[in-house]
Amino acid sequence: MPSSGEPEPVDASPNEPRVRVFAAPPKDNAKPGEILDGFLETLTGDDPDYSIARKYLTAEAAKSWNPESLTTVLEDGPKPSLLSPVQELETAESYGFELDGNAVATIDADHAYQPEAKRYSESIQLVKERGKAGGKTDGQWRISKPPVGVVLGETDFRRLYESVNKYYYASNMARGDDEQPQPAPLVADPVYVRGDPEPPLADVVKALLDGPTSWLDPVVSSRFPSDTTLRKGTKELTPDDQKRLRVPLNSKADNIKPDLCKKMAAQIYFTLNDLTKPSGIEQVELLRSDGESSLCVLDEGGAKALAPNPAGQPGYQYFIDKKHQLVRMPKSSPVTDTVDGAIGSGEQELRSAAVSRDEEWAAGVSRDGSSLFVGAMREGASLDKAKVTSKASKEDERLAPPSWDGRGDLWVADQDPKNPRLLWLDKGRGEPVEVAFDRQLGADGEGRIKAVRVAADGVRIALLVEQDGKTGLRIGRVLRSTSGGKPELSVTELRPAAPKMEVTAMSWAGGSRLLVVGKEAGGVQQMRFVQSDGSLPDEPALPGLNGVTAVAASENEQLALVAHSEDGxxxxxxxxxxxLVVKEGAAPVYPG
Incomplete structure (x- = not known):
């Protein structure tokens, strides 16, 4: 500590990683206001199990208070105000305060982030603790009615919590008896885990073992047996100097088969790999409940074989050139050439297109937006008009750019105000199936889809939905079933992913990240990344471009971004x- 000089204020912001707040217990004979302030301060400090925070509570309240149940994030932190006391401080036996603020989000018991702009107000009660005569807390002010869970400001939240992708296997991946089963892809499930300065790996694994968030749960599954936990007493997990991580589990996993064990290890590998960069993890070993016997060992290659990335490794980037035909360019070269097959020949002028993840098929929307075409990208392949047309009178209200999922199926939205709909085509060539929505899209028929992008995993979908004159980004779950041998699909529980922005263009840009173009109320156009749960990663907006109308990013985050701006x-x-790649062109896309 410095022994001289003037004190200087320190802003505990994400840009000051050296700043840490250490929780302190209550002082003897502290006044009610001091007790409340001290308690709120501990919620922003290094108190991982909240043991110091509980010292500010009565014995009964300390037992019942559950800080893990809810975290409320406020714009500027909670502002306490004293409720009118009945008696003066010297004689009062209880005191009431009100905590106020503007809530921006909540974190539930699943660690799931939920944007929530509303007024926050909660009453707090303090009493004089009555304990054993002469005891440490006898006659001391303590909180008898604490807030529900944890409440703190947005700056402290960004300092204390980190977004982590848990990984689970996509459900319902089977397509039919005539097709070979394919490995189920892993789906990113973003959560926020507390850690100062970083979340402990053991806490992240515990969150993984607890299962997926309630929003994602209907479309994914975990390979861990029910009630699997870390071995009792396991508080830390640390890779050794060979980047090997040993994870002891409880007895629920003692008798699992090796193949299942490796799928479990793959979930841990992908969940922890980003957190441990730049060094990373090269091997995960799962241990039996004795803490020593090995269940299985999985290295990086084995993990990627068990859960291959459904986004693959794109060979090219694509866009529509000045002749209104589909062209491609290598990922690191400005040279362009037309794609093989009639889809790239120019026999049908296009205004937008999508390329399958395996880069063998392409779909395009006609220049006037009325019709969808599908063709193989190989020499001599014909161009087939799909059974999808729009009857909208205006060209800009017809078919939106299509999108392929990781299963090889095609999606397209009809923007017709009189008949807005989302359509799915099996393998891109099957009969179009209209996708159902739950009432969150608009029970009275309001809302129409302006753009659609299906995640590579096939169980999440990003939509630009226009409603009440504004266009917002929504993320939904894709549910699949059959009825009478016919496929049925629905998109459920649409939730906002950029609640403060009116979004005009978007693309998936990672496991749980999207690249969006839009602006906030009264602001200017900006391009930035957002999380699929509606939170903002600690990344600044991208360098500006003028007049951006379309963006393309790969779910492989190492690849370049592509955009259509007024420059080209x-x-x-x-x-x-x-x-600049070319001055004339439109509708850039990666496969997907």
Missing amino acids: IVRRAEGEDWK
Whole structure:
């Protein structure tokens, strides 16, 4: 500590990683206001099990208070105000305070983030603790009615909590008896885990073992047996100097088969790999409940074989050129050439297109937006008009750009105000099936889809939905079933992913991240990343472009971004500026 000089204020912001707040217990004979302030301060400090925070509570309240049940994030932190006391401080036996603020989000017991802009107000009660005569707390002010869970400001939240992707296997991946089963892809389930400065790996694994968040649960599954936990007493998990991580489990996993064990290890590998960068983890070993006997060992190659990335490794980027035909360019070259097959020949002018994840098929929307075409990208392949047309009178209210999922199926939205609908085509060539929505899209028929992008895993879908004159980004779950041998699909529980922005363009850009273009109320156009749960990662907005109408990003985050701006088709590699590819072009896309 300095022994001289003037004190200086320190802003505990995400840009000051060296700043840490250490929780302190209550002082003897502290006044009610001091007790409340001290308690709120501990909620922003290094108190991982909240043991110091409980010292500010009465014995009964300390037992019942559950800080893990809810975290409320306020714009500027809670502001306490004293409720009118009945008696003066010297004679009062209880005191009431009100905590106020503007809530921006909540974190539930599943660690799931939920944007929530509303007024926060909660009453807090303090009493003089009556304990054993002469005891430490006898006659001391303590909180008898604490807030529900934890409440803190947004700056402290960003300092204390980190977004983590848990991984679970996509459900309902079987397509039919005539097809070979394919490995189920892993689906990112973003949660926020507390840690100062970083979440302990053991806490992240505990969150994984607790299962998926309630929103994602209907479309994913975990390979861990029910009630599997870390071995009792396990508080830390640390890779050794060979980047090997040993994870002891309880007896629920003692008798699992090796194949299942490796799928469990893959979930842990992908969940922890990003957190441990730049060094990473090279091997995960699961242990029996004795803490020593090995269940299975999985390395990086084995993990990727068990759960291959459904986004794959794109070979090219694509866009519509000035002749209104589909062209491609290598990922690191400005050279363009037309794709093989009639889809790239120019026999049908296009205004938008999508390429399958395996880069063998393409779908395009006609220049006037009325019709959808599908064709193989190989020499001599014909162009087939799909059984999808829009009857909207205005060209800009017809078919939106299509999208392929990781299962090889095609999706397209009809923006017709009189008949807005989302359609699914099996393998891109099957009969179109109208996708159902629950009432959150608009029970009275309001709302129409302006753009659709299906995640590579096939169980999450990003939509731009226009409602009440504004266009917002929504993320939904894809549910699949059959009835009478016919496929039925629905999108449920749409939730906002950029609640403060009116979004005009978007693309998936990672396991739980999207690239969006839009603006906040009264603001200017910006391009930035957002999380699929509606939170903002600690990344600044991207360098500006003028008049951006479309963006393309890969779920492989190492690949360059592509955009259509008023300058033309531009591309940006990580850490570089935007570079012009061609002056005339539109609708850039990666496979997907």
